[in-house]
Structures are given as C-alpha cells and as structure tokens.
Amino acid sequence: MTRRLFGSAILLALCSAGMAARPIEFGEGAIALTGATVIDGTGALPRRGAVIVIVKDRIAYLGDRGGVRLLPQAKVLDLTGRWVVPGFIDAHAHLPRSAAEPFLTQLVAFGVTAIRAAGESYVEQNVELRDRIEGGALIAPRIRTAGVFIDARDTGFGNPTRVGTEAEIREVVRRDAARKVDFIKLYVGLPPALVQAAIQEAHQHGLRVIGHLGQTTWTEAAELGIDSLAHSWYCGLAHSIVPPQYREEFRDFYIPNRRFNPMLFRKWREVVDPNGPEVAQLASLLCKRRVEVHPNLVLGEAVTWGDDPAVLERLEPDFAPPEDAASWRRGRHLFSSYWPPEAMAEAKRAFPVMVQVIGAFHRRGVLLTAGTDYLNPWMTPGVAFHRELELLASAGIPPLEVLRIATRNGAEALGILQDAGTIEAGKRADLVTLTADPLASISNTRKIERVFLRGQPFEPARLLPRREKAGGS
C-alpha cells in the first residue's frame, strides 16, 4: 500500500523525507524534479540526486528517490547535471513609481522571488502591489515594503518627510502603520533620540525598523533595538568602526552628505582594522541583538569605481531601461562624480578594507542578507543582485554560506521564513535551477535555466522582452 497525498498543505507538510517508510505516491498535478543536486538554503551540504515534488504552489516533498512513487500522471523533469537552490531574496530594493510590473518580472528572470522595498514616497503603490502579488496576480517576486523615508528636519537630503521631535516621528510611524506597511525606514540625519522614539513606536505596532543611518552610529542603533541596518560603505558603519579618538573627525563620513569629505578615505583606511576591537565589539552587539545587516557592497563598488566604464559594463546596463543605460553611460556614477582623482584612488584602496569588515562580521556570526538598492545609478535590475553575491564571496564567505545569505537569511529579514527562503516540504515552491555548480563559483548563480515561482516554471528568456528582441527569437 502506498499513501496518496494531493493538495493539502497541512498533509503535505507531514511528508518530509524520513517519516515515511513506504513511498509517497504523487500523480495528477504533481511536478517532480529528479536527478539534481539540491542546495536547500539552510547552509546544509548539497544533496545529490534528491527529489523535489511540487503540488500547486508548494513543495510537497524533498527527499530521496526511494521515498516517492511517481505515477504516470505526474510530470517529471529530469534535472540530472543541474543544481536547485531556493529563490533569491533581495533585502533592499526600491520600486519604480511607474512601470513597476516589467521591472518586477525581470527580477524573476534573474531568480529573485522576494524583495523588500526599503522606503518610498509612494507607499500606497507598494502596499497595493504587495497585496496583488500575494494573490498571485502578477509574475513578480513577493514584496514586503517599508513606509516613507523618515529624516531629520535639518538633514541635507531632499526627503519630503522630516521630523524634529519625538512626537512628530511617532506620528509618522503611526501613519505608516495605518497604511499597512511591513517596515519603518529611518534615514541618515536622525539623531539617537529620534531613532529611539521611532523604534519604540514601530515595535508597538509590530513593525520592524530598517536604518540607513549617519548621525546615529550602528552601535547606538543596535543598542536602541533596531532590526535591520542598511549599507556598509557609505553610511553609519564607516564611522562606527573607527577607533574612538577619530569618531568626531569621521562623524559626517557618509554619502551623499553635504559635509562628506572624500579626502578622508586614506585616513579611514589607515585607522580601521577589520580584525580590531571596534569591529569585534560591534559584531558581538549585532549578534546579541540579532540585528540583520545588508552591506550592499554592489552599490559601494559602483560608486567607488564610478569613473570606470568597465565596472559599469560588468553590471550589464543593457538589461536596464534604455534611458537609464544611456544616462549611466554618458558620465560617471552620480554619487562620486564630484570626487577629485586622488579621492577616487584612495577610495579604491579603502573599499577592500570594508569588504574585509563584512567578512569579519560573517565569521563572527552577524546575520547578513543580500541587497542591491535598485533604482540607484548602475544598479541593473537582477544583474546587481548576482554581483552582490560575488562581492560577498570576495569577503571570504564560502559559496554555501553566500547562498544561505541570499535565500534563508533574506527570508528571516523579510519576516517570511516560515513560508520561504529554504527548500523544505510545506514551503512555497520558489526555486531556481542552475546549469552550473554555484559552490564551484558563486558566479554560477547567473546560469539560470528555470525559475519556479509559486510552483509555476518560467524560462528566464521569456521574461526578458528586450533580450528576446535582441536575440530575434
């Protein structure tokens, strides 16, 4: 006798490998992926020849071939010589105000099945998109979205939402909560007192808080209970890890910031030690408070090599909207366009030090995720995510761990780990199949054959209209 299990997610969740001595039978409506090497996203070693069975939008089975009996009605995809990984999760992106749908579909073509929109002025659009996508209406990654960028009244940036008192920032947080956002986004000009008020108010509403900080250090923010810290190269991290005697000098060392001095890169490189006590203490605090960090190295690299067309071309701007690609190719990266040549040269020497800091964070157990900050110059949708993975690997993080960062950790950060981020029975069937081994080279995450989104298979080329045109197919 074999057991028949179709459909019910509750029953399916019971079907994990090892429970059943007798094979589980799958037939009509089931898709079985056989023969592949499965990397489940938990950090566990790859499983050669494992079988994944998808029923509707769920993973119904992951286990040995002997644990299932596939009836003739089941669809079998022989993936011998391929690798299967969970769908990728971009922990930091921004959605365009118009034409968001083709942008989102393109992300799916690059294997991205969930994103966090990390702050917008058009919150309602993102909330509406999030809910439509959750209902399965679009070929798009699922979305979790932050509210408005909240900044200080005296900030040097153009954010429309600026506050000067604790009462004001609490009011903004309450307004965002009423709009049903998932996260609150705090920006660079906010001092610790306002960061603290915002975190308290957000947590009272069950919302997590992301900080792209400057005036408040990462150490201060972690102690105040922040949940997520964005960017490494041009924000609060840079001055949180200089030795105490240099703190004042580096107080405004984040970009874009009117008081930012690009000539400080040399000194920053000389005083920051990735193996020193400042990095160790901050890492230990981030671990203790389970603060998630998305270092967003890809944008840092683009800014730092913002005078180098080869770095832009590696990000394949032909996959960006044509008007963006044309404007990026016309000049230098916007954020470093005013840096004198000696500052550019020193920044290039200093960037690898920040990469080492991120490597040290990983070795010390900090919860890292992968984020791209799309919509910023040079951040080609989809391509930038895979470059971020290469940069994480360049920090000395082994490819298996980079994959966990790109999948499982992202799901934890977005608050969807119960349903996504790893390949496990009962979770949503968001999967990527690869034609080359991502553990041999993390760059092989680009070798995508198929993307399963909610159990539906897609070939990337069919989701990329510009590519199809160029290829004439």
Ligand SMILES: [Zn+2]
């Ligand atoms: Zn951003």
